[in-house]
Amino acid sequence: MQLQAYNRLGSSGSGGGGGGSPSPPASPRRSSPRLVRRPSKSSGGRPPPPPRSLMQRAAWMLLSLLLRRQGIFLFAPLIYVSGMLLYMGTVSLDSVPSIISRPAPGSVYRSPELYQRLRPAMDADNSSDGLATVWKHAYKGGVWRPCINQSTNGLPESNGFIFVEANGGLNQQRTSICNAVAVAGYLNATLVIPNFHYHSIWRDPSKFSDIYDEDHFISTLTNDVRVVSKVPEFIMERYDHNMSNVHNFRIKAWSSIHHYKDVVLPKLIEERFIRISPFANRLSLNAPPVVQRLRCLANFEALRFSKPISTLAETLVSRMKERSADSDGRYIAVHLRFEEDMVAFSCCVFDGGEHEKIAMDAARERGWRGKFTKRGRVIRPGVIRISGKCPLTPLEVGLMLRGMGFSNNTLLYLASGKIYNAEKVMGPLLEMFPLLQTKEMLASAEELAPFKFPLSELFLKDGCYRLQCVSS
Numbered sequence: 001m002q003l004q005a006y007n008r009l010g011s012s013g014s015g016g017g018g019g020g021s022p023s024p025p026a027s028p029r030r031s032s033p034r035l036v037r038r039p040s041k042s043s044g045g046r047p048p049p050p051p052r053s054l055m056q057r058a059a060w061m062l063l064s065l066l067l068r069r070q071g072i073f074l075f076a077p078l079i080y081v082s083g084m085l086l087y088m089g090t091v092s093l094d095s096v097p098s099i100i101s102r103p104a105p106g107s108v109y110r111s112p113e114l115y116q117r118l119r120p121a122m123d124a125d126n127s128s129d130g131l132a133t134v135w136k137h138a139y140k141g142g143v144w145r146p147c148i149n150q151s152t153n154g155l156p157e158s159n160g161f162i163f164v165e166a167n168g169g170l171n172q173q174r175t176s177i178c179n180a181v182a183v184a185g186y187l188n189a190t191l192v193i194p195n196f197h198y199h200s201i202w203r204d205p206s207k208f209s210d211i212y213d214e215d216h217f218i219s220t221l222t223n224d225v226r227v228v229s230k231v232p233e234f235i236m237e238r239y240d241h242n243m244s245n246v247h248n249f250r251i252k253a254w255s256s257i258h259h260y261k262d263v264v265l266p267k268l269i270e271e272r273f274i275r276i277s278p279f280a281n282r283l284s285l286n287a288p289p290v291v292q293r294l295r296c297l298a299n300f301e302a303l304r305f306s307k308p309i310s311t312l313a314e315t316l317v318s319r320m321k322e323r324s325a326d327s328d329g330r331y332i333a334v335h336l337r338f339e340e341d342m343v344a345f346s347c348c349v350f351d352g353g354e355h356e357k358i359a360m361d362a363a364r365e366r367g368w369r370g371k372f373t374k375r376g377r378v379i380r381p382g383v384i385r386i387s388g389k390c391p392l393t394p395l396e397v398g399l400m401l402r403g404m405g406f407s408n409n410t411l412l413y414l415a416s417g418k419i420y421n422a423e424k425v426m427g428p429l430l431e432m433f434p435l436l437q438t439k440e441m442l443a444s445a446e447e448l449a450p451f452k453f454p455l456s457e458l459f460l461k462d463g464c465y466r467l468q469c470v471s472s
Contacts, residue, residue, distance in 0.1 A: 107382030109350045111396050115428055122402055122432070130405035131330045148297050151223040158190045158226055160268045161235060163246070165277035167197035169341075170211075172280045174303065179283040181225050181298040182291045186257055187265050190226040193217075197278065213304045220302040224294060235273050246275050251282040257291050308450060312443065316413075319442045323435075324411040332406065336416040337391045341367055343420045348390035349381040352421065394419065394429040402432055412436045 052060070162184050166176035177194050184191035193208050208214060218227045239245040249264055260283075268274050276282065287295075305313065321329035343350070344363035350356060364372045372379065384390060392400070401410075412433045419426060430436055439448065 103382060104386065106386045109348075109385065109390075109393075111393060111399065112351060112428075115395055115399060118399070119431075126407045126409075129327075129407055130401075131327045131332075131410060133405065146300070148293065148301060150220075150297070150301070153223065155223070155226060156188060159188050159265065160190070160272040160274065161192055161228075161231055162187070162189045162268065163192040163231065163243075163273070163275040164194050164279040165197050165275070166194045166280065167278040168280040174299070175281070176279045177303065178295045178298040180279065181221065181227075181302070182287070182294040183257070183260050183264075183283060184227075185225040185294045186291055187260060187268060189268060190228055192231055193227065193229050194279075209306065211306060211309065213306050216304050217302045221297070224297060231273065239273070243275065246273055247271055249274060249276045251276055251279070253281045254284045255282060256284045257287050312447065312451070315447070316439060316442050320411065320413055320437065323437065326409075327411070331411040331413055332401065333413040333415050334397060334401075336394055336397060336414060336419060338393055338419050338425065339417045340420040342391050346384065346390055347372070347379045347381055348384055350393065356421075394425050398429040398432040406433075408433055409435065413442075414438045 162180070164176065164180045166173040166180070168176070173194075173196055180191055180194055183189075193214060196204070196206060196208065198205060214229065218229070221227050247267060249267075251259070251264075264274065264276075283291075304310070320331050324331040340363055344360045344367065347360075347364075352359070401412075402408075410433060412435065414436055
């Protein structure tokens with residue numbers, strides 16, 4: 001029996017093999033529906049559209065080309081940039097508008113301009129008397145009462161001795177002393193009278209006893225904190241009488257009191273003698289009531305100026321009252337914080353231009369070598385000013401006092417050190433308050449000599465400011 005394969009495609013000819021099946025007929029070819037013209041209806045049909053114009057045909061052809069060749073869109077940015085470069089090459093730079101960058105409001109020192117606008121009004125209105133009303137508003141609670149209750153209990157055995165080095169100016173030193181009392185009391189330690197760091201800016205070699213009454217300080221704290229004037233001899237023998245051999249803690253600024261308990265106290269108990277240097281701003285402002293009480297006790301009770309300083313201070317106060325007899329002995333004491341170190345440390349920009357910038361950069365490097373030039377540190381004077389961290393100039397202090405209602409007949413006592421650029425910045429303050437007084441005006445050179453106070457640059461031998469003389 002002979003087998004034959006089945007041919008699914010069939011025969012190619014009409015007479016080629018009688019057993020093959022015929023192939024199906026080919027599908028009719030149809031034109032694209034877009035190219036077929038449909039006949040319009042005979043009744044109610046719309047008229048054929050009008051023929052397209054040449055511009056419409058060109059736009060249609062361009063759109064069709066872009067749709068079929070979408071890759072051309074990848075070159076669109078390149079074509080745009082090339083066109084812009086070609087255009088900029090044909091335009092003069094003088095005709096291109098420049099973008100002016102304006103400083104943010106409050107970021108630039110403009111007080112001198114403000115003073116010039118307000119000065120006519122201040123000169124015309126001098127009838128207010130702030131001295132007559134400043135004391136009218138009494139404390140709502142009645143009277144001020146001390147909140148410190150001195151302890152009468154004895155102290156347990158000391159855990160050891162703590163020696164701190166108070167760095168900074170007079171205010172920072174006083175704060176360091178109060179913090180040292182609080183830390184020593186909290187750790188049940190014996191505090192050695194703090195040492196004052198000799199700074200290249202202030203160059204003040206004063207010791208604790210030169211400024212404060214040391215005996216009064218020790219006796220006032222007797223029942224709360226042990227205080228000694230120096231380290232006992234048997235302790236110093238262990239360290240060969242060399243303070244650098246004593247373990248020194250480098251405490252981070254604004255550390256909590258618990259940090260001292262967890263980190264410092266174990267070493268204190270082990271060594272029996274430690275030191276902390278530097279110590280300015282090394283204790284957090286937020287502390288338990290027992291710590292705050294020791295701070296207040298040190299500041300308001302234990303710290304009292306030495307006899308020579310308090311005697312001269314009483315003399316200056318009595319003389320100021322005599323000169324302000326027309327206002328019942330009332331006057332204003334202003335501590336201007338516009339010394340060179342304060343201006344330099346703030347990193348603020350005033351109106352001194354390039355000369356001021358050079359002088360402040362040198363002062364920062366001289367006083368805090370490398371602190372302000374560390375890699376990655378960015379100083380933004382405008383942001384500092386907007387944040388309100390710039391020291392007030394003498395001009396701004398005068399504007400504030402005049403705005404509070406103090407007339408130009410008010411006596412001002414200027415309590416401050418050497419004012420930065422005093423010959424320039426003190427002029428407006430003297431114009432607003434011509435009766436301004438300083439310690440050099442109230443005391444003789446002989447009275448000031450024991451304290452070695454440097455005479456102000458503004459003060460001359462005849463007792464006059466360079467801008468205005470004041471009768472003695």
